[in-house]
Amino acid sequence: MKIGLFGYGKMGKMIEQIAQNRGHEIVARIDENSTEIPYGDMDVAIDFSVPESAVSNIKGCLSGGVPVVSGTTGWLEKFGEVRDHCLKVQGAFLYASNFSLGVNIFFELNRMLAGMIQNSGEYKVRIDETHHIHKLDAPSGTAITLAEGIISQTDYKQWELNKGNVDTVPIHSHREGEVPGTHVITYSGSVDEISIRHEAFSREGFALGAVVAAEWILGKQGVFNMKDVLNLGGK
Template identity: 50%
Template sequence: MKIALLGYGKMGKVIEKLALDRGHTIVFKSTADTSEGNFEAADVAIEFSAPEAAVDNISKALKAEIPVVSGTTGWLNKYDEMVKLCENRNGSFITASNFSVGVNLFFSINEYAAKLMAPWKEYDVSVEEIHHTEKKDAPSGTAISIAESILKHSEKQDWKLNSSEENNLKITAKREEDVKGTHTVSYISSIDTISLEHVAHSREGFAKGAILAAEFLKDKNGVFTMKDVLGI
């Protein structure tokens, strides 16, 4: 499979290494300032850039009729616009707040736990995320996805960043040196605490999942999710 990398930072470099190990070819790669290769030769594009660049990158791929996998977060106010463009171009598209297989399993476990905990009002639920100091958006897209699944089964109205309000789910965002990504869901009562946690040890999990998504997306049409990729 011929891959275009839209965004060639730390994640892009890890994706490149794993893709080559899996027998794929990198035909194009770009950063905010430079690009090299032949974009039109790509079978699929994998996009890990920055929130301000994501929409342009995704649009570029869809308009060129190249399936696109996007792992950039912080741009989802334009999501419906990208879905419409995908449909108009009869293209194919996957975006996810996190492509890690483990995190996507965690998403399903989290939602199941939220259903179980819903009747037990004495437990107050919160979400904490910790990432490296270079991460620009807060809270993380993964934390938002976790919170939204909990809210489906909760009387709370919305999530709030670093704010404890009775009708809102608190998300705490922390930035620390060289943290790949830690997400913790805590149910706390006066009697005990129940916690679910996912800790990423390297970026390879995110990269592998993005490549799996790209392999899934090739030769398909439509808008998909990681649940489709993993069959969960």
């Protein structure tokens, strides 16, 4: 499989290493200094760039007939635009806020717990996410996905950063050292507290998941997520 990498920072380099270890070839490494993009050389593109470049990267790949997997966060207000473009050109696009197998299982556990607690009326929820100081966006895309999972199962209407009220899920973002990513969901009541936690030990799990997703999307058409890749059911 011939892969074009969009974004060649720490994640891009780790994806490169894992992809090559799995027998794939990196045919392009695209960063902010790139002037020409060889779409014709790529079987698939993996985008871990920056929010300002993600939309143009993804749409360019799709227009060039290249299926694209993206893990860039911070641009999702334009997700509908990208989805519509993918469908228009009959391309293949997969977005995930987090490609880790463990995190995607955590997403499903989070939804299940929210649904169980919904009818109790005794608990208030909060999300805490901690990442390295180099992370550009807050809250993390993973935290937003977790909040959306809670909202889908409860009476909460939306999420808010670093605050919340009776109708909103508060997300508290912390930036510390070189932390790969830790997410904690806490339900606090008057007599007890329930929490679930996912802690990544390195970025390797994210990179491996992105390569697996790129392998999976070849030959497909449509808009997908990691539930499709991992056959977890639903959208």
